[in-house]
Amino acid sequence: MTNVAVQIEGQQPALHMHAPDAPASTVTHAKGQQHPIKLYLVVWGWLFVLSTCSYLVDFFGIHGYLRAALILLFMVLKAGLIVAVFMHMAWERLALAYAILLPPVLVLVFVAIMVFESDYTHLLRVIFFAAST
């Protein structure tokens, strides 16, 4: 165990672990992530700023496509910061990053299917049930 402790002391954050010419950095992970506390505080600050921005979208009552675009933009930026820095995905090997991040993206196919499906349901309801509601 002292062996591990010694290696923790010696680790520097390796930002480009997947770079082929960085053999020394490959041991970083299993021995623990070491990043300056300031990095977390900066990300924390940005998350506050982005949350305030998305709240202001509602507060000022922005509507239509601009509203949707802004909400999605701030959402994706916040999610990206949390996953990349707080969850340390930016420093993982690509084999793990792709295995975890790619499948949720494929959910977008499901979203597209359900958009068509609910449009169709809506159409049927308007045609056949609109009078009764």
Place this chain on the structure above:
Amino acid sequence: MAETTLTNPQQPPQLIGGLRGIAADWSSDQRAFKNVSWGKAMMWIFLLSDTFIFSCFLLSYMTARMSTTVPWPNPSKVFALHIGGQDIPLILIAIMTFILISSSGTMAMAVNFGYRRDRTKTAVLMLATAAFGATFVGMQAFEWTKLIMEGVRPWENPWGAAQFGSSFFMITGFHGTHVTIGVIFLIAIARKVWRGDFDVERRGFFTSRKGYYEIVEIMGLYWHFVDLVWVFIFAFFYLW
């Protein structure tokens, strides 16, 4: 011995990067995730499955909202609070968002101090995270109470489409359950950190295995995921 090999794998001398690295890792012998312990890999895979669960909830909400012919209640008004003589839209939800983000911040720092083997700071930061989480659940209970008093039910509400109530209770209820479990998990691990289990390598009660400070990071992954899910709920359910 086997335990040591699995939890603290010795790295092969060189690993290739880039796309070739992905192919090499996945086609290699024994393990695809080269420098990640089994505990962390399994937490990531669990979180992936949880992502699908929440995706299905948000998708069913989207389908209900898009296909109904009755107007959807305006969340900006539904979740407004009457403070100082005027209605402030979504203010409670905004405060809950900031609380959850702050808890993620303290958690990230707890992980950092854990790897520096500073057990006092780690435990204190984890307990702060748990306190933020408990506050969040408390505010959610307040929000539920307020809505139920106003007549929101899974099958009806005073403002519009009936599916509003069922979507709301399902999505926020499941998220609140995750936060609650996270708080319990945090307190359990913080107790072990405080006691110094990971410094003296005390064996676990159930598993009889040695613990390492890595469990703080694995715990952190779960907690950040709860925050991450809230980012999506906030965007799609409350703001949209």
